[in-house]
Amino acid sequence: xxxxxxxxxxxxxxxxxxxxxxxxxxxxxxxxxxxxxxxxxxxxxxxxxxxxxxxxxxxxxxxxxxxxxxxxxxxxxxxxxxxxxxxxxxxxxxxxxxxxxxxxxxxxxxxxxxxxxxxxxxxxxxxxxxxxxxxxxxxxxxxxxxxx
Amino acid sequence: xxxxxxxxxxxxxxxxxxxxxxxxxxxxxxxxxxxxxxxxxxxxxxxxxxxxxxxxxxxxxxxxxxxxxxxxxxxxxxxxxxxxxxxxxxxxxxxxxxxxxxxxxxxxxxxxxxxxxxxxxxxxxxxxxxxxxxxxxxxxxxxxxxxxxxxxxxxxxxxxxxxxxxxxxxxxxxxxxxxxxxxxxxxxxxxxxxxxxxxxxxxxxxxxxxxxxxxxxxxxxxxxxxxxxxxxxxxxxxxxxxxxxxxxxxxxxxxxxxxxxxxxxxxxxxxxxxxxxxxxxxxxxxxxxxxxxxxxxxxxxxxxxxxxxxxxxxxxxxxxxxxxxxxxxxxxxxxxxxxxxxxxxxxxxxxxxxxxxxxxxxxxxxxxxxxxxxxxxxxxxxxxxxxxxxxxxxxxxxxxxxxxxxxxxxxxxxxxxxxxxxxxxxxxxxxxxxxxxxxxxxxxxxxxxxxxxxxxxxxxxxxxxxxxxxxxxxxxxxxxxxxxxxxxxxxxxxxxxxxxxxxxxxxxxxxxxxxxxxxxxxxxxxxxxxxxxxxxxxxxxxxxxxxxxxxxxxxxxxxxxxxxxxxxxxxxxxxxxxxxxxxxxxxxxxxxxxxxxxxxxxxxxxxxxxxxxxxxxxxxxxxxxxxxxxxxxxxxxxxxxxxxxxxxxxxxx
Numbered sequence: 001x002x003x004x005x006x007x008x009x010x011x012x013x014x015x016x017x018x019x020x021x022x023x024x025x026x027x028x029x030x031x032x033x034x035x036x037x038x039x040x041x042x043x044x045x046x047x048x049x050x051x052x053x054x055x056x057x058x059x060x061x062x063x064x065x066x067x068x069x070x071x072x073x074x075x076x077x078x079x080x081x082x083x084x085x086x087x088x089x090x091x092x093x094x095x096x097x098x099x100x101x102x103x104x105x106x107x108x109x110x111x112x113x114x115x116x117x118x119x120x121x122x123x124x125x126x127x128x129x130x131x132x133x134x135x136x137x138x139x140x141x142x143x144x145x146x147x148x
Numbered sequence: 149x150x151x152x153x154x155x156x157x158x159x160x161x162x163x164x165x166x167x168x169x170x171x172x173x174x175x176x177x178x179x180x181x182x183x184x185x186x187x188x189x190x191x192x193x194x195x196x197x198x199x200x201x202x203x204x205x206x207x208x209x210x211x212x213x214x215x216x217x218x219x220x221x222x223x224x225x226x227x228x229x230x231x232x233x234x235x236x237x238x239x240x241x242x243x244x245x246x247x248x249x250x251x252x253x254x255x256x257x258x259x260x261x262x263x264x265x266x267x268x269x270x271x272x273x274x275x276x277x278x279x280x281x282x283x284x285x286x287x288x289x290x291x292x293x294x295x296x297x298x299x300x301x302x303x304x305x306x307x308x309x310x311x312x313x314x315x316x317x318x319x320x321x322x323x324x325x326x327x328x329x330x331x332x333x334x335x336x337x338x339x340x341x342x343x344x345x346x347x348x349x350x351x352x353x354x355x356x357x358x359x360x361x362x363x364x365x366x367x368x369x370x371x372x373x374x375x376x377x378x379x380x381x382x383x384x385x386x387x388x389x390x391x392x393x394x395x396x397x398x399x400x401x402x403x404x405x406x407x408x409x410x411x412x413x414x415x416x417x418x419x420x421x422x423x424x425x426x427x428x429x430x431x432x433x434x435x436x437x438x439x440x441x442x443x444x445x446x447x448x449x450x451x452x453x454x455x456x457x458x459x460x461x462x463x464x465x466x467x468x469x470x471x472x473x474x475x476x477x478x479x480x481x482x483x484x485x486x487x488x489x490x491x492x493x494x495x496x497x498x499x500x501x502x503x504x505x506x507x508x509x510x511x512x513x514x515x516x517x518x519x520x521x522x523x524x525x526x527x528x529x530x531x532x533x534x535x536x537x538x539x540x541x542x543x544x545x546x547x548x549x550x551x552x553x554x555x556x557x558x559x560x561x562x563x564x565x566x567x568x569x570x571x572x573x574x575x576x577x578x579x580x581x582x583x584x585x586x587x588x589x590x591x592x593x594x595x596x597x598x599x600x601x602x603x604x605x606x607x608x609x610x611x612x613x614x615x616x617x618x619x620x621x622x623x624x625x626x627x628x629x630x631x632x633x634x635x636x637x638x639x640x641x642x643x644x645x646x647x648x649x650x651x652x653x654x655x656x657x658x659x660x661x662x663x664x665x666x667x668x669x670x671x672x673x674x675x676x677x678x679x680x681x682x683x684x685x686x687x688x689x690x691x692x693x694x695x696x697x698x699x700x701x702x703x704x705x706x707x708x709x710x711x712x713x714x715x716x717x718x719x720x721x722x723x724x725x726x727x728x729x730x731x732x733x734x735x736x737x738x739x740x741x742x743x744x745x746x747x748x749x750x751x752x753x754x755x756x757x758x759x760x761x762x763x764x765x766x767x768x769x770x771x772x773x774x775x776x777x778x779x780x781x782x783x784x785x786x787x788x789x790x791x792x793x794x795x796x797x798x799x800x801x
Contacts, residue, residue, distance in 0.1 A: 044287070047280075048280065050277045050280055057279045060283070061279070061283045064287055065287070068287050071291075072294045075298060076298070079298060079302065083305050083309070087309075087323065090309065090316060090321065091323055104317070123599065123601065126599075130599075131596060131597070134594070134595060134596055134597060135594065138593070138595060
């Protein structure tokens, strides 16, 4: 992540500290969610033992459903974290964004220059062709008067 | 019941002191609740009488039976008694259970299950296992469903963010942290406002289009929805010239439209994401261009309100500006919605232009010399862009113009420069037509165009190549180049025509230098002269110039062969013996279809002072005119040689 290299290279120390803090909190969330998933899954598997009278079955069923729901919720939370990271990557990858913008600017400038040169060349060629054609035309024996 | 009545005594329901503590507090027994009271009452029920009754009955029966059959039923007697006892106990228990079921203040204190038999154990296990298995299967389905929806969500997000990242490579994407984010909008916007304006104080109002929201469409992909007719484009035209092709051009150039975008969503499965992103890029680019056109129009409006050279506003309406550029030409610049509503557009533009019969636009342009409409639009946009949108240090040099608003009254601003350029273009086309007319009629003239690469200056040169002098053809090859330059007779005469804005300057050799004539030197008898003229007079001026150049050349040739001639503006006079003169006179007529310059031979009797008196006589004896016609230069040269031989009879070279 870009943020990992943000310490000390950010614009201000406060921003760098905030970035580190945010990174920590994100990692914390990741840990929590994954622990949640693993824990609930373990419990689910543990409940699989069949040795009790039927009275406990409904209790276990409810518990299983609850743990499954928690797992799904944790997975959803992880997904949200991932999309947050994607958003952050889009909007905070300044180094790469700036590079890219500069690159595009250079490309466009080059294209503009190329177009200008091409236009100038076209103009010169057109002028040369015009000169030649005029010369030929007015030297030829087939000049016709302009009929008006 | 019989016999003795048994009586039990209860304690009086009085609270009796249990104990007194040292500190004087009295302790009473705790109050028993209603339930406890009932329970205690029930406990006190003595079932002994029922049991005794039953026992007595049984004894009696036994006595009876034993009296009847004392020896036979003895071994079954105990079993019967046991059964009866069990029956009694069971009935008691059943009553108790019924009471318990009715929740009647008796609860079960404990229950001991009987030890289950093996098959019962196994069947219980089987039921539990089956139930659990069922649970797990349902859980499995739940997990699968969740994973499917997660995958869909991931795929949707991947498409969305992928497209957004690709858009971000070309456009500025901003995010607003919306607190209560609805599911369809996470607050992304694309900012199209261009803040690289040179004169930012002039245009600091962003248009309503400059911030575009990025939304999700029904398939989760990003979508950009624009209100219809929100994009406007700059439209330029000459009044009365182009009336029929406007809506078609617009509909060809700008084909994208928000409604079309939405209807295309249904075909999106057949289009890849790449195509979709490209279309979105195109749409954004159109909006960007529309914003630029808006800014251009605003700047032009602002300029139109200032008095400056070249700007002559003849009409203003909303999104419409009409300017007169002189010589009866009027142009208009307007902002029109760039997409749907072709019918509306054509109606509007028909209203905007005056009711002139629509002409074929292509031929009309050629006929009247109007420049191409699209190229004018592009030129206008380009000069605005270069002057207002570029940093100061990068600003290119527009000669004879300055930045908008800063110029003095005699310097045109951008709009003024544009109008003057167009006026010049139209005018120079007319000048070119006139020049071509002249040149086409005179066979020894060549026209050459000199591109000036300046929008308000045009330049042409009319060449006249004269045949080389025969006498000098051999000698020139022997002499050095320097000598050649010095002594060579001119082989080319040039007339330069320069048009600046609407002023025509003609510069050419040919008119005699008066001072040179007095000195009778052979050098510099032909000088360069410059003058301005109108378009109507241009053909005449050119022809006069050319004719004088021919005369000049003939004069030089005559001098070369040693004959002295007198040169007037359009007349070359040879002196014969006895005072007679022969003149070669050029006659210029621009209306002449066969050729602009015709030649006359005029012979006069000596006495110059008399010829005025004889002017009345048309074909008087002392004057003789012969019309020679439209001669080529070779023929003229040979005529000259004939005249030379005629008048040089006694003279030597």
